[in-house]
Amino acid sequence: MSKASFVIRRVLQLGVTFWAVGTVLFLLFRLMPGDPTSFVVSSQMTPEARQQIIDSFGLNDPLHVQYIAFLQNALTLDFGQSFHSNEPVRSVIWTYLPNTLVLMLTAFVIAYILGITLGVFTGWYRGTNFEKTTVVTALTARSVPTFYVGLIVLWIFGAGLGVIPMSGTGTSGMEGSWWSRIFTTTFLHHLVAPAAVLAFYYMGYPLLIMRSSMMEVLSQDFIDVCRAKGLSERTIMFKHAARNAMLPILTAAAIALGYAVGGSVLIETVFGWPGIGREMVRAVLRRDFPVAQGTFMVLAATIIILNFVADLLYGYLDPRVTYD
Amino acid sequence: MPRERITGRREFLNKAAATSGIVGLTAAAGCLGDDGDDPGDDDDDGGADVDADDELGEQLPEYTFLNNAQSYNPPRHDAVNLIADQFEELGLDMDVEVLEWGTLFNRVDVEYDYDFSLWHTFFTVDPVLELNSTMHSSNTGEGDGNFSGYENPEADDLMDQYLAEPDDETRIELVHDLQRILMDDLPQMPAVDMPYLAVYNNEKVDNWESDLAMGFNSYWTMINLEMLDGEDTLTGYWPEALDTMNPLGHNDENKHSYNFELIYDSVIRVDNEGEFDTDVSLATDFERVDETTMEYTIRDHTFHDGEDLTVEDVAFSYNYIVENEVPLYSVQANFIEEAEVVDDETVRIHMPEDNPLGPFNLLVGTQIPILPEHHWADRDTPSEASVDEPVGSGPLQFDYWDQGAELGLARFDDHFAPVDFEERVWRIIPEASTVWEGLREGDITYETFGRIDRQLDENQDLDQITVLTEPATSFWHCTPNGRIDGLDDPEVRKAAFNAIPRTPITEQILFGVADPGFNVVTEAFGPLHTEDVTTYEEGVDVGIERLRDAGYVYDEDGMVHFPPE
Numbered sequence: 050m051s052k053a054s055f056v057i058r059r060v061l062q063l064g065v066t067f068w069a070v071g072t073v074l075f076l077l078f079r080l081m082p083g084d085p086t087s088f089v090v091s092s093q094m095t096p097e098a099r100q101q102i103i104d105s106f107g108l109n110d111p112l113h114v115q116y117i118a119f120l121q122n123a124l125t126l127d128f129g130q131s132f133h134s135n136e137p138v139r140s141v142i143w144t145y146l147p148n149t150l151v152l153m154l155t156a157f158v159i160a161y162i163l164g165i166t167l168g169v170f171t172g173w174y175r176g177t178n179f180e181k182t183t184v185v186t187a188l189t190a191r192s193v194p195t196f197y198v199g200l201i202v203l204w205i206f207g208a209g210l211g212v213i214p215m216s217g218t219g220t221s222g223m224e225g226s227w228w229s230r231i232f233t234t235t236f237l238h239h240l241v242a243p244a245a246v247l248a249f250y251y252m253g254y255p256l257l258i259m260r261s262s263m264m265e266v267l268s269q270d271f272i273d274v275c276r277a278k279g280l281s282e283r284t285i286m287f288k289h290a291a292r293n294a295m296l297p298i299l300t301a302a303a304i305a306l307g308y309a310v311g312g313s314v315l316i317e318t319v320f321g322w323p324g325i326g327r328e329m330v331r332a333v334l335r336r337d338f339p340v341a342q343g344t345f346m347v348l349a350a351t352i353i354i355l356n357f358v359a360d361l362l363y364g365y366l367d368p369r370v371t372y373d
Numbered sequence: 374m375p376r377e378r379i380t381g382r383r384e385f386l387n388k389a390a391a392t393s394g395i396v397g398l399t400a401a402a403g404c405l406g407d408d409g410d411d412p413g414d415d416d417d418d419g420g421a422d423v424d425a426d427d428e429l430g431e432q433l434p435e436y437t438f439l440n441n442a443q444s445y446n447p448p449r450h451d452a453v454n455l456i457a458d459q460f461e462e463l464g465l466d467m468d469v470e471v472l473e474w475g476t477l478f479n480r481v482d483v484e485y486d487y488d489f490s491l492w493h494t495f496f497t498v499d500p501v502l503e504l505n506s507t508m509h510s511s512n513t514g515e516g517d518g519n520f521s522g523y524e525n526p527e528a529d530d531l532m533d534q535y536l537a538e539p540d541d542e543t544r545i546e547l548v549h550d551l552q553r554i555l556m557d558d559l560p561q562m563p564a565v566d567m568p569y570l571a572v573y574n575n576e577k578v579d580n581w582e583s584d585l586a587m588g589f590n591s592y593w594t595m596i597n598l599e600m601l602d603g604e605d606t607l608t609g610y611w612p613e614a615l616d617t618m619n620p621l622g623h624n625d626e627n628k629h630s631y632n633f634e635l636i637y638d639s640v641i642r643v644d645n646e647g648e649f650d651t652d653v654s655l656a657t658d659f660e661r662v663d664e665t666t667m668e669y670t671i672r673d674h675t676f677h678d679g680e681d682l683t684v685e686d687v688a689f690s691y692n693y694i695v696e697n698e699v700p701l702y703s704v705q706a707n708f709i710e711e712a713e714v715v716d717d718e719t720v721r722i723h724m725p726e727d728n729p730l731g732p733f734n735l736l737v738g739t740q741i742p743i744l745p746e747h748h749w750a751d752r753d754t755p756s757e758a759s760v761d762e763p764v765g766s767g768p769l770q771f772d773y774w775d776q777g778a779e780l781g782l783a784r785f786d787d788h789f790a791p792v793d794f795e796e797r798v799w800r801i802i803p804e805a806s807t808v809w810e811g812l813r814e815g816d817i818t819y820e821t822f823g824r825i826d827r828q829l830d831e832n833q834d835l836d837q838i839t840v841l842t843e844p845a846t847s848f849w850h851c852t853p854n855g856r857i858d859g860l861d862d863p864e865v866r867k868a869a870f871n872a873i874p875r876t877p878i879t880e881q882i883l884f885g886v887a888d889p890g891f892n893v894v895t896e897a898f899g900p901l902h903t904e905d906v907t908t909y910e911e912g913v914d915v916g917i918e919r920l921r922d923a924g925y926v927y928d929e930d931g932m933v934h935f936p937p938e
Contacts, residue, residue, distance in 0.1 A: 105757070215802075221800070319803075328777065334473065
């Protein structure tokens, strides 16, 4: 199979995957017990008013009618209006997603730079105390819940030492657009703690993969050849071993990044970070179907697309990979 | 052990001996071989008073107590588990089902698919308006509000009379009678009286006065606060983001009401004694012209955008809400026929001839926000309108809304009842420990949400923290489903109320901040409340005795059976 055929086939699969995810989401939320209007109505509303709200949500239409409308709207990336705020879901996503992306990407970049670097060293210095300490740290980072680490960090550095803000993305009444604010020192100051906690958690994954990959590469003959050629240890480590060991990291990173976007709920809660994860959970709990569907679709799309990118990247980076 | 039951058992044994019936003796042996686990087994003669099988009615069915998740509301979750344990002690076969809040609410309030439920109910400005929804026989249809299934024509009549009665004194008598009936029939058990809570940093702000409907988050509270030490920002918080800035499009949750109450004026306001106070109201005078007409004299005032607030705006607001069938004000709309401009400063609100409302000022006048006609006239579906920057005439005006992060309201200097602070900021902070750190340091001025938890208990004695409580109009109700066998009997409900450990709940789970409940109309309602109602002693033993007096019988496992046929 040619590369072009492979890409076309994967694109078609993408379409099917999106349809399947959308359908599951649609059904899932409608199968959930509980009346979405119970969160929208006031206890003092009359039954007629409650009915009026149900009608306005379109929840009285037959399921297949709702489904067709959902698919039609989804094709144009229109997920409807929030039951609670009456804002278009696109607008809700646009409000919260950028905050999550900034936090996630910052943490991700830090985690992968540190994780890969430490992974290279632990693979290289196998059997030393350094390796043992680093591996234990990495396993600990992956094992301890992020919210717990977050609370400890807040307690020590926020409440105790007062060097980090306790909550939010900025100080009261910060002016300017979102773009102008994220480059202020205030925003960066608020970003440090949640990003560090997340980076600590994410770091373990690339570190352990890189270490394994390094050990595999270091056992190959070409490393001996490099040594025989008289290359320096540093050159062998970074230029030859690390580069060859990088492939699993790149593909794993693409997938992990997708999950990271949706996996920030606890950190967003602990640090009062107004992100999409928190909003997604709130939408589910309050039966705000449009927002829940929209946010889940965004997260699913991130994972699906990054998987697709990983597939393509793999073939591009490793000429040995065929498309059969 | 109730003496009459001992006698009853002896009578039974005598009867069994006389007849020498094998079955009877076997049953008696089982009875005498009591393992001590039975309810009321607290003296030498104790043990469940077990009669022959043919003297036991059917066992009461298993009851499911719906509980919210621990993470949603920890104290309530713990309280439900405790109550269910006590109901087991009472001899009821209990199961606790933990549900996510939306599902729980739907099961109870819409589907009536439950046996016992418990949550925090908020009566706003008048108790009967709420009771009419939850207790009136006409509302027992699915989703209509009367989830307990309570039906009593006498109570219906009292509520109907009350809502149509313009005379205060007569209304007080009516609502007192209603309370007596409700506490006799006990369709709803007031388990805990929840207080209004003011928790604040006393180095920053002082003079907290609560009002009846909104406690320490009210209009009255805000216009009376005194900032200290040059502080000019009142900083509060809420654990979750606000949904909307549309005063007609929210769901009446406190997080919205507490803000719109300050952004928009209503024609009349109440003070902390529950009296109408024209000094702080848009109306400088009001009069009930006849049974179906209220007249208000409106003061010279402006909206936040500088436009004059006129009587036309007042009339527009009332007519607009009625004509557009705004769901949020659907109850109030039932009592509004039309608003009419009389002259430059007078507006009349006409009620329907067949549905006049006695406490119109309280239930409608204090509730309807006065909207600027020039902003709203062109909106066809006001409850669905997207409002980014609300324009009202209240003491606080919209400054900024960083959705999901913060809301800023600035002082409206031209208001007739100005606040003492320059800005009120609400930050969105989900984590309680962060809030408390802010309170201790003064970064947060007051605990807006009113969380009662361990951190409150641990911090309330700090020098810079002051905690005030006032009786509130809200309480935790434990409501049995009166449609279910056994729970349709007031004696079972009363025994269950006896068994609810109200004092341990308030002292242990709620850290002594709340009080045990004893009436569905709390003392916060002042003269509307009466203490002349049937009260119920706490204790499982009291409940057991009550059930036995009512003819219910215990088997050897300590489970309650219906009286024999």
